[in-house]
Amino acid sequence: MNDFIVKGIDGIDDSLIEEAMNYKRTRKPIYIAAGAVAAIAVFSAVMLNILRITEPTVPTVDGGAQTDDSYSGGGTNYGEDGKIILSDAKVSFTGTAITAEEIREIIEREKVTIASFIRHETPGAGDINISLVGYSHLQTDNNTISLDFVTLPVFTEDRLIGEVTLFRYDGEIHYSPAAGGPGWEVKTGIFDQNPDSELAFVYVGQLSEYMIAPDNTVYGMWEGESPLDDVPDCYTKYATEYNTFSFNKMIADKNYVTVPADVSNITLQ
Amino acid sequence: MDDKDIVSLYWERSESAIAETDRKYRSLCMRIARNILNDNSDAEECTNDAYLAVWNNIPPKRPEHFAAFVCRIVKNLALKKYEYIHAVKRNPDAQVSFDELDGLADNTDIEKLCSSKELGEKISDFLQSERQVNRVVFVRRYWFFDSPKEIAKRCSMTENAVNALLMRMRNRLKEYLRKEGVFDE
Numbered sequence: 001m002n003d004f005i006v007k008g009i010d011g012i013d014d015s016l017i018e019e020a021m022n023y024k025r026t027r028k029p030i031y032i033a034a035g036a037v038a039a040i041a042v043f044s045a046v047m048l049n050i051l052r053i054t055e056p057t058v059p060t061v062d063g064g065a066q067t068d069d070s071y072s073g074g075g076t077n078y079g080e081d082g083k084i085i086l087s088d089a090k091v092s093f094t095g096t097a098i099t100a101e102e103i104r105e106i107i108e109r110e111k112v113t114i115a116s117f118i119r120h121e122t123p124g125a126g127d128i129n130i131s132l133v134g135y136s137h138l139q140t141d142n143n144t145i146s147l148d149f150v151t152l153p154v155f156t157e158d159r160l161i162g163e164v165t166l167f168r169y170d171g172e173i174h175y176s177p178a179a180g181g182p183g184w185e186v187k188t189g190i191f192d193q194n195p196d197s198e199l200a201f202v203y204v205g206q207l208s209e210y211m212i213a214p215d216n217t218v219y220g221m222w223e224g225e226s227p228l229d230d231v232p233d234c235y236t237k238y239a240t241e242y243n244t245f246s247f248n249k250m251i252a253d254k255n256y257v258t259v260p261a262d263v264s265n266i267t268l269q
Numbered sequence: 270m271d272d273k274d275i276v277s278l279y280w281e282r283s284e285s286a287i288a289e290t291d292r293k294y295r296s297l298c299m300r301i302a303r304n305i306l307n308d309n310s311d312a313e314e315c316t317n318d319a320y321l322a323v324w325n326n327i328p329p330k331r332p333e334h335f336a337a338f339v340c341r342i343v344k345n346l347a348l349k350k351y352e353y354i355h356a357v358k359r360n361p362d363a364q365v366s367f368d369e370l371d372g373l374a375d376n377t378d379i380e381k382l383c384s385s386k387e388l389g390e391k392i393s394d395f396l397q398s399e400r401q402v403n404r405v406v407f408v409r410r411y412w413f414f415d416s417p418k419e420i421a422k423r424c425s426m427t428e429n430a431v432n433a434l435l436m437r438m439r440n441r442l443k444e445y446l447r448k449e450g451v452f453d454e
Contacts, residue, residue: 007388008388009392014338016408
């Protein structure tokens with residue numbers, strides 16, 4: 001044992017100790033069986049009786065959830081230096097893309113419940129908009145995009161406040177809203193910096209979502225190094241029509257529905 | 270009860286100070302001690318000793334970070350006890366945690382280049398330059414001696430990711446300390 005180093009670490013600032021003591025990363029992904037929620041009196045009753053957990057949740061960022069079954073939990077390869085080894089394979093696709101008609105149908109049917117949930121996690125949100133277009137994610141462990149999953153941004157007049165992920169499972173399309181936590185501010189900032197760009201969305205390893213701009217700038221939810229930094233021309237390598245999204249194009253095309261602030265089908269406790 | 274109120278109770282020499290400390294921090298203290306000692310009864314003894322030590326130190330001290338103050342005392346007592354306990358009873362997680370740190374310094378003369386207090390400040394500076402989640406993972410592993418599995422649960426990560434992150438951080442810390450002149454070139 002290196003006593004000196006141990007003593008050094010023992011002498012770190014109290015604030016660091018308390019930070020580590022109190023830290024717990026919370027996530028709020030919930031899977032909801034489409035069509036199962038109607039007018040519900042008590043939100044906790046929704047949680048207990050109506051919501052269906054259909055498969056494991058794999059978190060990506062605070063407040064978000066990766067629901068992609070192509071996710072290779074435990075399969076991430078690490079090099080001797082601890083860095084994630086990215087796949088060299090060509091991009092491949094699995095599943096069946098969720099069509100625009102299917103998206104519109106489920107969002108029109110469930111928009112109030114989705115908005116109610118997200119409003120509960122975002123006090124003072126006002127009118128809530130749910131995009132009718134979104135993006136799948138490329139999983140860099142195997143360079144695969146599962147088309148059975150698509151993520152739709154949820155936003156207010158001036159910021160992103162959540163997402164809803166649609167996914168095919170057992171012959172039906174289900175939805176999973178996510179909100180709360182500080183990650184949405186980061187993502188809002190990324191969209192603000194790239195309003196017209198078709199950003200490419202990828203998952204790296206088991207935790208991290210990254211967005212790549214056409215100029216190959218890589219944005220993560222955290223500051224610091226990115227496993228994609230060493231990938232030359234990574235936008236060309238990872239961007240496809242299925243995992244790219246432009247916020248301004250969605251707005252310009254009016255490809256979203258709005259749930260007014262006073263509309264809710266859930267009484268929240 | 271708020272930490273400042275608990276500290277005030279110590280200053281008033283109220284015996285309820287210890288009861289309130291116990292109510293709020295017993296599970297945390299037990300965990301820290303158990304992580305090092307790997308024994309419930311030793312951890313319990315250590316925790317109770319720590320309360321007495323807190324009582325003896327406040328006053329005159331009025332710690333700004335009371336929780337960290339209590340944790341430090343528990344940890345120091347546990348480490349002292351650790352030295353006297355047969356190796357077979359040591360918590361393998363804590364031992365591995367120590368072993369991981371061995372790679373950080375291979376120069377036996379490093380103590381001549383920097384005091385442990387200065388080293389603590391340098392490590393704090395290094396941690397402050399890291400992302401929050403990195404800081405937490407590092408401190409939970411090497412200050413609290415949590416296992417990678419426990420850290421993974423706390424930080425919503427996998428054990429693989431925790432171990433990889435720790436490896437990268439140790440490498441960065443080693444490089445940082447070398448640049449800071451703690452180690453010989």
